[in-house]
Amino acid sequence: MNEMFKDRELVIIDICKCIYGNALPFNLVRSSLFVQMLKFVAEYGNGLKPPTYHEVRVPYLKKSVDKIQVSLEKYRVEWKKCGCTLMCNGWTDGKGRSLTNFLVNSPSGTIFLKSIDTSNVVKDAKQMFELLDFVVEEIGEDNVAQVVTDGAFNFVAIGQMLEEKRTKLFWSPCAAHCLDLILEDIGQLPVFYNTIANAKKITTFIYRHTWVLNLYRKYSKGKELTRPVVTRFATAFLTLQSIAQQKNDIRALWWESYGGKGKELQNLAIRVLSLTCSATGCERNWSIFDQVHTKRMNHLEQQRLNALVFVKYNLQLEMRQKVREEK
Structure with missing residues (x-):
């Protein structure tokens, strides 16, 4: 028993040394991914060759992106049934680039779709419209019931152009931003x-x-x-939270009163009640960009940065879903 304890202590010391030496957050050890990694390393046993810099940076990042794409298929199926909300918001990184996040919300959760460097087009309403229109086409016009952006003047014009071309969807300014x-x-x-x-x-x-x-x-x-400065969206969050907390009761009341009287009305209700009124998911996603886009990594090209955020954001979504299913 003493030998086993000593062996574990030496391993834990080395693990902690890696955490301390690389300034990794302490709550890393609570991550199910961290625990799973140690389990697989232990099962492999002696002789495991660590991944190379190139493997982590290129082929295995691509494999992770591909695997996440497959896991997101269930959300795409839901978009066809319930409709979805395309959310976008902008952010300026440490190098002065204007990046625009695109996320898609449906009842099961919000997925990160992509991030695009819009430095050259962000102030051009026509070009931003074409970009947003392309993303709608990528998701599927019949699937997108709503597009939510911030309420900046250029996005108002973009929203109007989008509604004129895509008559099946409507544009909404972010409720939290408006508040x-x-x-x-x-x-x-x-x-x-x-x-x-x-x-x-x-x-x-x-x-x-x-x-x-x-x-x-x-x-x-x-x-x-x-x-x-810390509570920019606090009041908006409280307002939206009260609606979210009563969401199931509101849906239940609606169905009990009117839900069984018409098939087309049912389909419309499912799409409307499945929508979100805020693009705050984009706001929360910037914290992930901050984690990935540190000073040590700010030379990352846009494509690799996009891949890293895509994997990290959607892995977290997958883990949250697993926790819900276990409950």
Whole structure:
């Protein structure tokens, strides 16, 4: 038993050394993928040759993308039945490139479709329309019931062009983005502006002075202040969350009252009630880009960056689905 304990301790020390030396997050050890990897390594036994830099970077990344594509087929089948929402949002990386994320939402979840470097076209409504129209065609016009983007002026024009060409779908501005803009306008009203400005001054003062912050934490028993920069979408999320929490009850009520009276009405209801009203899935996806697009990796070409995010985002979706199924 002592030998077994010593052997395990030496292995754990080396695993921890790898984690510490590469600044990997501690919660890596909670990942089912990490546990699965160790299991397969142990089953292989002595003589396992580690993957080469090239293998990780090229062939096995491609194999992972191909495998994920196969696992997403069940979502594509659902799109044909329930319809889906195409969501897109933009982001500027550390090199100043404008990247646009495309995700697809349906009742079973949101999948990451692709990311495209739109630096040369992002301010051209016509070219952005052509790009968005191409993605709709790729998904299938009959499958796309709605396209959700932010409410920026150029996207309003793009949405109008898209509705004119694709009469079976409609464009919607992101509800969370709209609420954020509304709250921003409300905050500019004199009755609120001074209060908000003073609150920002207080939080800024506290968090910029270590001794004041330590004193505050002593009296607040470790509770943090909610700073405006951190809670950009907080109110919008709370609003949308209340709708999401009652989603099943709303659907049940609808079907009990009207669902059995018409086949065409049933199909329409399934498509409408399966839609999302927000593109916040795109916002959440930028955190994945931040993880992949570190200073050490910011020379990644767009195609490989897209592949890495595609695998990471959709692997997480697959793991969440497994947890739900187990429950």
